[in-house]
Amino acid sequence: MVSPAPEVVFFFTWRLEIEHLKNLYYSHSMKKLAVVAFGGNALLKGDQKGTIDEQEANVYETCEHLVQLIRAGYDVVLGHGNGPQVGNVLLQHEAGEKLYGIPAQPIDFCVAETQGSIGYMIEQQLRNVLEKEGLERDILTLITEVIVDKEDQAFKNPNKPVGPFYTKAEMEKLVENSKGVYHEDPRGRGWRKVVASPRPVRINNVKSIEKLARDGQIIITVGGGGIPVFYVEPNKLQGIDAVIDKDLASAMLASQIHADEFFILTDVPKVYINFRKPDEKALNRISVSEAKQYLAEGHFTEGSMAPKVRACIMFCELGGREATITEASELGKPDAGTTIFAE
Amino acid sequence: MVSPAPEVVFFFTWRLEIEHLKNLYYSHSMKKLAVVAFGGNALLKGDQKGTIDEQEANVYETCEHLVQLIRAGYDVVLGHGNGPQVGNVLLQHEAGEKLYGIPAQPIDFCVAETQGSIGYMIEQQLRNVLEKEGLERDILTLITEVIVDKEDQAFKNPNKPVGPFYTKAEMEKLVENSKGVYHEDPRGRGWRKVVASPRPVRINNVKSIEKLARDGQIIITVGGGGIPVFYVEPNKLQGIDAVIDKDLASAMLASQIHADEFFILTDVPKVYINFRKPDEKALNRISVSEAKQYLAEGHFTEGSMAPKVRACIMFCELGGREATITEASELGKPDAGTTIFAE
Numbered sequence: 001m002v003s004p005a006p007e008v009v010f011f012f013t014w015r016l017e018i019e020h021l022k023n024l025y026y027s028h029s030m031k032k033l034a035v036v037a038f039g040g041n042a043l044l045k046g047d048q049k050g051t052i053d054e055q056e057a058n059v060y061e062t063c064e065h066l067v068q069l070i071r072a073g074y075d076v077v078l079g080h081g082n083g084p085q086v087g088n089v090l091l092q093h094e095a096g097e098k099l100y101g102i103p104a105q106p107i108d109f110c111v112a113e114t115q116g117s118i119g120y121m122i123e124q125q126l127r128n129v130l131e132k133e134g135l136e137r138d139i140l141t142l143i144t145e146v147i148v149d150k151e152d153q154a155f156k157n158p159n160k161p162v163g164p165f166y167t168k169a170e171m172e173k174l175v176e177n178s179k180g181v182y183h184e185d186p187r188g189r190g191w192r193k194v195v196a197s198p199r200p201v202r203i204n205n206v207k208s209i210e211k212l213a214r215d216g217q218i219i220i221t222v223g224g225g226g227i228p229v230f231y232v233e234p235n236k237l238q239g240i241d242a243v244i245d246k247d248l249a250s251a252m253l254a255s256q257i258h259a260d261e262f263f264i265l266t267d268v269p270k271v272y273i274n275f276r277k278p279d280e281k282a283l284n285r286i287s288v289s290e291a292k293q294y295l296a297e298g299h300f301t302e303g304s305m306a307p308k309v310r311a312c313i314m315f316c317e318l319g320g321r322e323a324t325i326t327e328a329s330e331l332g333k334p335d336a337g338t339t340i341f342a343e
Numbered sequence: 344m345v346s347p348a349p350e351v352v353f354f355f356t357w358r359l360e361i362e363h364l365k366n367l368y369y370s371h372s373m374k375k376l377a378v379v380a381f382g383g384n385a386l387l388k389g390d391q392k393g394t395i396d397e398q399e400a401n402v403y404e405t406c407e408h409l410v411q412l413i414r415a416g417y418d419v420v421l422g423h424g425n426g427p428q429v430g431n432v433l434l435q436h437e438a439g440e441k442l443y444g445i446p447a448q449p450i451d452f453c454v455a456e457t458q459g460s461i462g463y464m465i466e467q468q469l470r471n472v473l474e475k476e477g478l479e480r481d482i483l484t485l486i487t488e489v490i491v492d493k494e495d496q497a498f499k500n501p502n503k504p505v506g507p508f509y510t511k512a513e514m515e516k517l518v519e520n521s522k523g524v525y526h527e528d529p530r531g532r533g534w535r536k537v538v539a540s541p542r543p544v545r546i547n548n549v550k551s552i553e554k555l556a557r558d559g560q561i562i563i564t565v566g567g568g569g570i571p572v573f574y575v576e577p578n579k580l581q582g583i584d585a586v587i588d589k590d591l592a593s594a595m596l597a598s599q600i601h602a603d604e605f606f607i608l609t610d611v612p613k614v615y616i617n618f619r620k621p622d623e624k625a626l627n628r629i630s631v632s633e634a635k636q637y638l639a640e641g642h643f644t645e646g647s648m649a650p651k652v653r654a655c656i657m658f659c660e661l662g663g664r665e666a667t668i669t670e671a672s673e674l675g676k677p678d679a680g681t682t683i684f685a686e
Binding site for chain 2 (some may be wrong): 049050051052088089091092093095096098099100101102103105106108109112113114115116117119120121123124127128131132138139140141142143145205207208212217220227229235236237238239
């Protein structure tokens with residue numbers, strides 16, 4: 001056997017040494033990475049019209065709470081909803097087509113618009129809060145596609161209503177032009193488009209998001225659950241008529257960027273069982289199995305707390321350690337909210 | 344004098360060695376960085392209605408040409424316009440307010456919307472083209488604010504018309520509510536809002552953009568010239584009613600990220616003097632002084648070639664080496680377009 005030349009040996013030990021020092025450096029500097037998801041109604045409250053001033057004031061308040069998490073030593077990635085905002089955009093598109101003949105765009109396009117506008121409002125207000133607090137961080141808002149599976153069962157039975165109400169005649173014309181599936185509104189307001197709400201499969205650009213966040217940048221992403229796209233051919237992505245649950249998309253994101261913790265913000269400090277009953281009880285820490293049992297027992301409202309609990313379970317089942325549901329003002333406090341932990 | 348311990352000497356020479364190897368690595372791996380700016384009409388042509396299918400087909404074609412630049416060894420940052428798109432958004436907002444009482448948002452918000460939707464269309468089609476070509480690159484679309492100076496002369500005389508036409512009565516109501524300045528349309532179509540077009544001062548997140556691009560990611564940014572914001576207080580940014588020329592914003596971006604080259608795409612292969620006259624002459628390479636002289640002599644149309652030439656001059660005067668105006672199909676070819684070079 002021929003021994004390698006001493007230079008080669010030196011080179012390899014030297015490479016190993018660098019690798020070791022790099023690991024040491026990272027293990028010391030590495031902070032915990034948190035994904036925080038908040039609803040579109042953290043920006044636009046039910047009783048408001050939705051001017052930019054109202055939305056900016058609302059988000060400024062949320063950002064003041066987020067700072068507590070940053071001060072507590074977290075790197076932060078933000079996901080957000082867009083319910084009220086994309087509702088408005090769909091109406092504006094329909095109005096623009098009626099009055100000016102501007103083609104109303106499909107929902108993937110409209111979600112992209114809200115990622116731009118909501119991302120802008122969050123980024124701007126968060127930057128203002130950070131400057132006030134003397135914290136220096138870059139904030140990057142990314143337009144984010146989320147890949148879904150065309151074979152997802154949800155596409156067989158679209159049931160999520162979106163956009164304006166149509167008369168029967170308008171609806172029939174839309175159906176004629178293959179513009180989707182419509183359900184009659186049970187409250188008699190007309191016909192409304194229904195789209196599928198498939199499970200998020202892959203968040204685009206996760207490697208970059210993880211790297212940027214670990215590098216200290218704050219990232220705003222998966223707005224409105226992400227722009228729904230699918231592989232129409234093996235190497236070709238295309239938008240699709242669908243909405244992705246923003247809590248599930250944020251949970252998938254948290255898992256795919258290996259987040260240490262996942263927070264879902266809501267308007268109550270904790271999750272309750274027997275909510276609003278005499279034996280109402282706030283939950284502090286529950287296991288995934290307990291969460292599943294409470295879900296099965298119907299403790300959590302569909303369209304409100306239930307999807308949030310499901311998103312936390314998903315994060316834990318995909319390898320996450322724990323996920324917390326709470327309100328913004330609790331962020332950074334010990335024992336904030338209700339934590340669901342992996343067993 | 345006490346000599347340092349041998350371990351210390353070793354540590355320092357070793358540090359220097361790492362630094363040296365790092366430099367060597369970068370000088371070999373560092374490709375040229377190009378900023379490419381293209382117009383909103385590369386997506387939405389004058390005779391089209393602007394459906395997503397039309398816009399995606401247009402941008403797919405442009406992306407096929409962009410690939411030549413990537414193949415030629417460039418790292419690439421893309422800037423884009425939003426003229427026709429933001430015009431539509433402003434009309435949709437006005438229509439939404441009329442029909443549904445949804446507050447029409449200010450122009451900074453609308454620019455953010457177009458950054459989302461146009462960014463999505465470009466990112467998606469570019470990704471599809473790259474996949475087809477077997478090129479692996481992450482593409483990140485950033486929502487981008489551009490800081491302007493409130494004292495910019497342009498704010499004293501807003502003159503860039505945007506959005507819908509109003510009747511005199513509608514206009515007077517808007518003015519009453521401090522909703523901007525309006526000019527009467529010379530072609531009798533009513534009254535139209537005019538906003539300032541200030542000079543871009545600083546592009547937000549330039550350090551991250553440069554780092555990401557040098558790291559091999561393709562970045563889509565400064566859409567529509569960027570979201571116009573200004574410092575309303577020393578540490579507080581706020582949106583402002585303005586539009587920033589997309590070529591100037593891209594030139595400023597190119598300068599601030601130390602781009603090696605700057606390309607502005609248009610619909611002619613070269614810049615001409617005596618355009619459409621018997622002595623028309625295509626320009627190949629001209630110095631900044633020559634470009635200024637041709638500008639002064641009125642060779643270039645305002646609102647079309649003149650701002651592009653000015654943006655190239657700006658890039659060179661801010662320290663850039665050279666800037667090129669050409670059409671997409673020329674990208675990556677030797678002697679493509681008209682190059683303006685620093686003296």
